[in-house]
Amino acid sequence: MIRIVVDSSADFTQEELSEREIELIPLSITLNDTIYQDGVNITRNELYEWLLADSTHFPKTSQPSPQDFLSVFDDAAENGDEVVCILLSSSLSGTCQSAFLAKSMADYDNIYLVDSLTATHMIRILALHADRMRRNGSTGKQIVTALEELKSKTKVFAALDTLEYLQRGGRLSKAAAAVGTLANLKPIITVSEEGKVEVVQKCMGKNKTLSYLMGKIQELDIDTGFPLYSVYTYGTENSESFEKKLVDAGYRISERVQVGATIGCHIGPGVCGFIYVEK
Secondary structure, eight states, X not given: OEEEEEEGGGOOOHHHHHHHTEEEEOOEEEETTEEEEBTTTXXXXXXXXXXXXXSSOOOEEXXXXXXXXXXXXXXXXXXXXXXXXXXXXXXXXXXXXXXXXXXXXXXXXXXXXXXXXXXXXXXXXXXXXXXXXXXXXXXXXXXXXXXXXXGGGEEEEEEOSOSHHHHHTTSSOHHHHHXXXXXXXXXXXXXXXXXXXXXXXXXXXXXXXXXXXXXXXXXXXXXXXXXXXXXXXXXXHHHHHXXXXXXXXXXXXXXXXXXXXXXXXXXXXXXXXXXEEXX
């Protein structure tokens, strides 16, 4: 048996995990003094509503411990199962480090760890592809080889509606955020080849932002064998405007997906964009 394991940054719902038989190792989120398990006992909307209601505190996310992974790895070893574990970018979190430490403690060869070098629903695409290969009889090694090739082709472009949360999370100075807010700047972000979140453009106002996203998607050679996701955080108005432009231009959107807490707390409500796989 091949067991597919993801951390909660993959942004699966509990129903999707159950349906696909994918196992979850949650990250932790601290709101004030209360610790929640991401994707388990706090919903995405609850997180965003907390962000909107509390401007003085900022959520803290914590990687799973090695023991969290070890309990799964030891059980797999006991049952002779293979494990394909797909993880949040090592450039964004210490989650990979915890998993590698747990693997060394388990001392079991059939554990395969994939540093996705990405986040959120890009990891979801990798995990769903792994599940398809598993159901078609592929081995753990074959799945990992395919994922290592696919992960560099799985990409995102998303527009932030506000600079507030980059500033609150310490990724932007107050002065820079203030200037950007006055100018109504909307940063466009992506995930780099090194697995880091990067700003690739700053647009002035909603209309220019959506025009930039449309221009970007029309430059791309998209692999239609994989999903084309419309992505949002909280509030769908911006996504609905963008999706209308996509449909009018002849694109078929597979699904609108919501970014969870791990990434969402740093980019805030009102985000819109797209996730795709390039040929």
